[in-house]
Amino acid sequence: MAHTAGRTASRVQGRLAAATSAFGARPGGRRHPVAAAVMVLPMALLLAVVFGGVEAVVTQASSVAGILGR
Structure with missing residues (x-):
C-alpha cells in the first residue's frame, strides 16, 4: 500500500500542474x-x-x- 501512495501523490501533482498552467501560472507558483x-x-x-x-x-x-x- 505504501508504494501506491507515492504514485497517487505524483499523479495529483501532475494534474495540479496541468490545471494551473491552463490558467496562466508560471513556474515557481507565480501567475501573470x-x-x-x-x-x-x-x-x-x-x-x-x-x-x-x-x-x-x-x-x-x-x-x-x-x-x-x-
Missing part, C-alpha cells in the same frame, strides 16, 4: 497579473452587484468629484 485579473473580476463584479457595491462606488466617486471641483 492579467490572468489573475481575468479570474477575479467576474466574481468581484457579481459581488458588487449583489451587495450594492455599485451604488457605493458611484456615491464615493461623485463625492470626490464634488471636492475636486471646488
Whole structure:
C-alpha cells in the first residue's frame, strides 16, 4: 500500500500542474497579473452587484468629484 501512495501523490501533482498552467501560472507558483485579473473580476463584479457595491462606488466617486471641483 505504501508504494501506491507515492504514485497517487505524483499523479495529483501532475494534474495540479496541468490545471494551473491552463490558467496562466508560471513556474515557481507565480501567475501573470492579467490572468489573475481575468479570474477575479467576474466574481468581484457579481459581488458588487449583489451587495450594492455599485451604488457605493458611484456615491464615493461623485463625492470626490464634488471636492475636486471646488
